Amino acid sequence: MNGYDPASLARAAAALPGSSLDYEVGSWRELRPVHDHRPAPCHIHCPAGEDAQAYIQKVQEGDLEGAWATIAAFNPLPAVTGRICPHPCEEGCNRGRFDEPLNIHAIERFLGDMANARGWRLEMPPLAEEAPEVAIVGAGPAGLAAAWHLRRAGVKPVLFDRYPLAGGLLRTAIPLYRLPRQVLDGELERLFDAGITFRGQMKLGRDLFLNELEQEYAAVVLAVGLQKPRPWSVDGAAPGDLRYGLALLEEWIDVGAAPLEGKIVVVHGGGNTAVDVARMAIRAGAREVHLVTTRALPGAADAIGPEDHMQAFPREVQQAIEEGVVVHPHTTPARLIIRGARLKAVELAAIRAFKDERGRTKRVTFEGTERVIEADVVIPATGEIVDHEGIEMLPRWRDYLASDRFGRIEGRPGLFTAGDASGRGGSVSAAVGDGRRAAMAVLLHLHRIAALPEEDAEAVSVEALQLYYFDHAPRQEPPLRPVAERIRDEKEIEPGLDAAALEREVQRCFSCGNCLACDNCWNLCPDFAVLKTEEPTEDGSCYVFDYDFCKGCGLCAAECPTAFIRMVDEPTPAFGGAG
Amino acid sequence: MSKTTVLDLRELRRRQPRFTGMDPGHRACQGCGQSLAAHIVTEAAGPDVIVANATGCLEVFSTPWPQTAWRVPWIHSLFENAAALAAGIETALKQQGRPTKMLAFAGDGGTFDIGFQTLSGMIERGHNVLYVCFDNEAYMNTGVQRSSSTPHAAATTTSPAGRMRPGKRHLKKDLLAIIAAHHLPYAATATVAYPGDIKAKVRRAMAIEGPxxxxxHxxxxxxxVHAPELTIKVARAGVETGLTPIVELERGKLVSVLPIREKRPVTDYLRLQGRFRHLLGDDPVAVQEREHLQALADHNIETYGLLAREGDVRDSVTAALVRRGGAIR
Structure with missing residues (x-):
């Protein structure tokens, strides 16, 4: 170079060494790759709003506390939901279309348990002197979630409940074999440590009055749940000693006994309470347990539609059947055979649902299908309704409190409702999500946020993934305790994952719609226009596109296993020359 | 893009946690498989090499005057003598007592046809050279003329598909068998669909003293004639149909293959590419040629034993797996 006289040499020989880096082939590009984080289906399917992909990624990275914090930012009860939620996340999981869905609930449970064992806490803003106080009536999952999110926003929540202890139906109605109470207590301890006040034995209409609450507090959230059994009889007849399922369940959980030993028990109902009552009867020593429901078994093909399926979690129904509960689907109690005040037998008949010409479901009992089964006890569990005492004046939707999806009650600014009482419940996770949305509406009402969160975007479909970068791997699932053992005690029947199984399970996650940090884009770019960063970038990946050199071939997007890279139109097409 | 960001990216590029023998800014087409392959080979070979590059696409797109994409010493040979040039440099280096490994790069035209004689001579004389043939199955640089590597029935500008003939009349030359007949220490095939496999094979070859x-592929x-983003999918379909056997030979003897987990019909490969479009119809010629290509794929599978067996740890699926933190090796 130096020492040559370019002028004395032929043109080509005079070329000074120059790198092709001086020539920005990015000007050729018509499409450009961008990182496009879209929600994974597990996220979209979670009624509580948890992003399983995000927390599983943290576990993959070895950050268990960060993983838990990712859940806790949406749901303060992961150790609870990890056990008793029917996990619609797993129904959504794209891996289910490949081999088996991820065992997401077991991962959530592992993290929730570890948080309780290690005393993990989420960082909270300090509560200012003048922080507004919000009354929340009902300390079940919806009320607890609302309190948690208000507290995280620097608002002071005060929880009221008619029971002396918080937890709502998690404490009173969920059987111990599904939810050990020390798990619930662990979660509650963290909430109360965070500065959430709880005041028990305060019942609406008796100790608490809506107008006083509205005067004393900046806002009021009614998360009162469903406490009253739907009145039940068969053609006006009922045994004199009739006990409703929910009350029996509460008593059994509280006292540890139910008067069913040696009895033939008929449970009427097709929801979770009915299933829990039937399983309680097995454990209480009943001779036979019949579950009679007008609906089809969960997922059964002979249903006219999803509304004709039992409204109980499929795995719970499955476990009940394993434990000896005889389920009679599409059956109704047609007559109670009572001698004196005592039940002797129940007449059952076949019943089916039909759509009438206006699309409404009607149920028809078929004459001539009657049969009589001997029975000592019939337990109705056909649903619970809102106890309207103290809130009689509020607008209703069916038997529920009428409100929009953020729990706002029309004509009552500052008053909100959440959870089962709103009719948007059905599972603990749904209640948690509803509580969070109500908290957002409260924060908007208090001018602490500018807008409510937007509707969820569309999830990444399995078709968008490049599945050949993944291999089949079995779902890690420890077996349930054997039936003979589990019906004899109150101990939890589903074991958790151990650390090794957790590690194997999280490796199965596709990371749908998010960066897997797999290096594919970095490895497969024919122009080395993808650069790896030392620290994660703002979009959560560890790669950046060097648009000076990216020709827009789209290979990175086509080979991104998780559909995190998308090709978009080049903003300002610039053809014909170096950039 | 702001100037600062550009500077940051240049700095970031300098600090990338891997070596590459090529810089971007080269003029390869979008989605170029050869460019990708050359990146991968030079990454695995490392900086202590000299490259002799035959005339062809790679030479042309990497060195547009007055620039070069090469970050290793590189010399352009004629079309026919990359192997001879590499052999000469290797001999000179040996005389000087310098152990630098020679790489010879050429396309299929420069290997199967024009440079075949010098390649044979280089191997026969036992030079310490890794000869890499980037096989894109035609003379692409000069305008897609058929080579002896072009597969049977593929359309090129000199073997067009038309009424008289459905693409190339002749078969793809079995070059690997000819190379194997030299009884050289190591010969292998690879494909851009499995970059990890390419790297492993380059490292293996680099460790061997000799040709x-x-x-x-x-x-x-x-x-x-396929969309640029399909390069990997096309290459992978080649493997999984059996049309692109991925094998390793030592002293001419087959020592390992990349087994196919699930064999796919050749149409999976053909339908991705416009050069085979004339074979997708229902006319008797198309049907017959499809069957012929299927028979050729089946022949490969039988000859090399390409179907995965129960218990194979490594196959056409596992060789490409990824997870958080990179490829699974």
Whole structure:
């Protein structure tokens, strides 16, 4: 170079060494790759709003506390939901279309348990002197979630409940074999440590009055749940000693006994309470347990539609059947055979649902299908309704409190409702999500946020993934305790994952719609226009596109296993020359 | 893009946690399989090499005057003598007592046809050279003329598909068998669909004192007539149909293959590429030629034993797996 006289040499020989880096082939590009984080289906399917992909990624990275914090930012009860939620996340999981869905609930449970064992806490803003106080009536999952999110926003929540202890139906109605109470207590301890006040034995209409609450507090959230059994009889007849399922369940959980030993028990109902009552009867020593429901078994093909399926979690129904509960689907109690005040037998008949010409479901009992089964006890569990005492004046939707999806009650600014009482419940996770949305509406009402969160975007479909970068791997699932053992005690029947199984399970996650940090884009770019960063970038990946050199071939997007890279139109097409 | 960001990216590029023998800014087409293959080979070979590069696409797109994409010493040979040039430099280096490994790069035209004689001579004389053939199955640089590597029935500008003949009349030359007949220490095939496999084979060849040969199947979106983002999918379909056997030979003897987990019909490969479009119809010629290509794939599978067996740890699926933190090796 130096020492040559370019002028004395032929043109080509005079070329000074120059790198092709001086020539920005990015000007050729018509499409450009961008990182496009879209929600994974597990996220979209979670009624509580948890992003399983995000927390599983943290576990993959070895950050268990960060993983838990990712859940806790949406749901303060992961150790609870990890056990008793029917996990619609797993129904959504794209891996289910490949081999088996991820065992997401077991991962959530592992993290929730570890948080309780290690005393993990989420960082909270300090509560200012003048922080507004919000009354929340009902300390079940919806009320607890609302309190948690208000507290995280620097608002002071005060929880009221008619029971002396918080937890709502998690404490009173969920059987111990599904939810050990020390798990619930662990979660509650963290909430109360965070500065959430709880005041028990305060019942609406008796100790608490809506107008006083509205005067004393900046806002009021009614998360009162469903406490009253739907009145039940068969053609006006009922045994004199009739006990409703929910009350029996509460008593059994509280006292540890139910008067069913040696009895033939008929449970009427097709929801979770009915299933829990039937399983309680097995454990209480009943001779036979019949579950009679007008609906089809969960997922059964002979249903006219999803509304004709039992409204109980499929795995719970499955476990009940394993434990000896005889389920009679599409059956109704047609007559109670009572001698004196005592039940002797129940007449059952076949019943089916039909759509009438206006699309409404009607149920028809078929004459001539009657049969009589001997029975000592019939337990109705056909649903619970809102106890309207103290809130009689509020607008209703069916038997529920009428409100929009953020729990706002029309004509009552500052008053909100959440959870089962709103009719948007059905599972603990749904209640948690509803509580969070109500908290957002409260924060908007208090001018602490500018807008409510937007509707969820569309999830990444399995078709968008490049599945050949993944291999089949079995779902890690420890077996349930054997039936003979589990019906004899109150101990939890589903074991958790151990650390090794957790590690194997999280490796199965596709990371749908998010960066897997797999290096594919970095490895497969024919122009080395993808650069790896030392620290994660703002979009959560560890790669950046060097648009000076990216020709827009789209290979990175086509080979991104998780559909995190998308090709978009080049903003300002610039053809014909170096950039 | 702001100037600062540009500077940051240049700095970031300098600090990338891997070596690469090529910089971007080269003029390869979008989605170029050969460019990708050359990146991967030079990454695995490392900086202590000299490259002799035959005339061809790689030479042309990497060195537009007055620039070069090369970050290793590189010399352009004629079309026919990359192997001879590499052999000469290797001999000179040996005389000087310098152990630098020589790489010879050429396309299929420069290997199967024009440079075949010098390649044979280089191997026969036992030079310490890794000869890499980037096989894109035609003379792409000069305008997609058929080579002796072009597969049977593929359309090129000199073997067009038409009324008289459905693409190339002749078969793809079995070059690997000819190379194997030299009884050289190591010869292998690879494909851009499995970058990890390419790297492992380059490292294996680099560790051998003596002539080694690696042929990398490298789709050409322009010549094969497929969308540029399909390069990997086309290459992978080649493997999984049996049309692109991925094998290793030592002293001419087959020592390992990349087994196919699930064999796919050749139409999975053909339908991705415009050069085979004339074979997709229902006319008797198309049907017959499809069957012929299927028979050729089946023949490969039988000859090399390409179907995965129960208990194979490594196969056409596992060789490409990824997870958080990178590829699974």
């Amino acid at each position: 080694t040969f690696l042929m990398i 490298a789709p050409c979106p322009l010549g094969w």
